[in-house]
Amino acid sequence: MTTWTTPLRPGLPISFDGEQFSIAEIEGRRVLLRPTASVVGAPQWRQVDVAVLLADPSTEILVPAPQQEPATAAVLSGLDDDADDELTWKFCHVQEVRTGYRLGSEELALPGEPRPDYAPGVPWMHRYAAKAAELGVSETTIRNWVRRVKRSGPAGLVHERRATSVLDRADHRWLDMARLVLKGHEKSSRPVRNLVLVEIEERLAKEYGKGTVSIPARTTGYELLRALAKGTNAFEGSTKGKRSIADAPKGTYGRLRATRPGEYVVLDTNCLDVFAMEPVTCRWVRCELTGDGSLQPVHHRSAADSRVDEVD
Structure with missing residues (x-):
């Protein structure tokens, strides 16, 4: 809570x-x-x-709750060795600016501490300038480090990396053309990724001119196609499944909420190992058994036509 x-x-x-x-x-x-x-x-x-x-x-x-910051333990435990070493290095420099001692205490003073630029009584602006010159960064960076440590402790120095998608790094014209090419393969058999990349590149060169649009490397291109084709069976699964997904309604599926008894009926259909002859075409067709959850009379129908006959 x-x-x-x-x-x-x-x-x-x-x-x-x-x-x-x-x-x-x-x-x-x-x-x-x-x-x-x-x-x-x-x-x-x-x-x-x-x-x-x-x-x-x-x-x-009636005031909004402040933005919840992640727990310090969760932030620090997620660091690898290199990031942990970088955090320790930054924190020691911040401690020297604030206290004059890299370990933050006179009792733990290292040889030569405190240095003249960070001795007691030295103005804060001089400390910022000295540390910025020492590390080759701006004074604003040093002030931000100090501010973050005051607010959140060492965890404030952890660089927050925003999760980005591979799609964010690609040219939008390449992405638009890739979607167009993939749409053209919706009803056809499963295409080869490499040929799809070649087709995208050729169509981009024809529309925008060769070398105008940035073309991703082949490995990145495969990753982009995987992201664009997610949930479409474009490169995986059966062609029948891909066509079924392409023909599915484009709207968002939601949960049905019944307002009265019997408004919705749950049906279950199974294919039977039974064949029947269609009376008009005289073709053998497979039969399907359909029933609902209310134990009402079960119906059967053939896969070839939509007529429904009641079975006692």
Whole structure:
């Protein structure tokens, strides 16, 4: 369970007893609530005891919760050896700027500490400038490091890497053409990835001119095709399955919520090892058995036509 705190102060929007107020005044244990609505029938001013207000289950603070930061242990435990060494190196430099000692304490002083640029009484701006010159970075970088350590400890120095998709690194014109080429293979047999890449490159050269659009390397191209063809069976599975996916409705499937008994019926169909002769064409066809969950009479139909006959 995530918890956070906010000061109880005048102006704080709050919901109490099913109505919305803002705190107008706090005097001792007395809290004066001002109604936020200004229409006919709006709630009246309320005066409540602070203990009653905070203990009431209907009380809700109407301010957004602060963004939750990941736990320090989770951040630090996910570092590999190189990242851990980089974090230690940065933190030692920040400690020297803040305290004059790389290990953060006079009792753990290393030989020659504190150095003149970081001795007690040296102005902060001089410390920032000295450390920036020492490391070859800007003073803003050093100030940001110090600020992050003050706020989050060593975990604040961990560089946050945003997860990016391989699609974000490709030219949008290449992606558009790849989607167009893959769509052209929806109903055909399974294509060869390398030939698809060649087709994309040739069509791009014809439309935009050779060398105009950045062409990814073959390995990256395979990865891009895999991402674009996800869920379509374009390069995997059977051709029949690929055509079935291509013909599926494009809308989003959702959960059905029945509003009355019998509104929806769950059906189950199985192919039988039974064949019947179609009376018009005199062809042998396989029979299918379909039943619902209500134990109603079962129906059978052939795979060749859609006529349904009831079976006792």
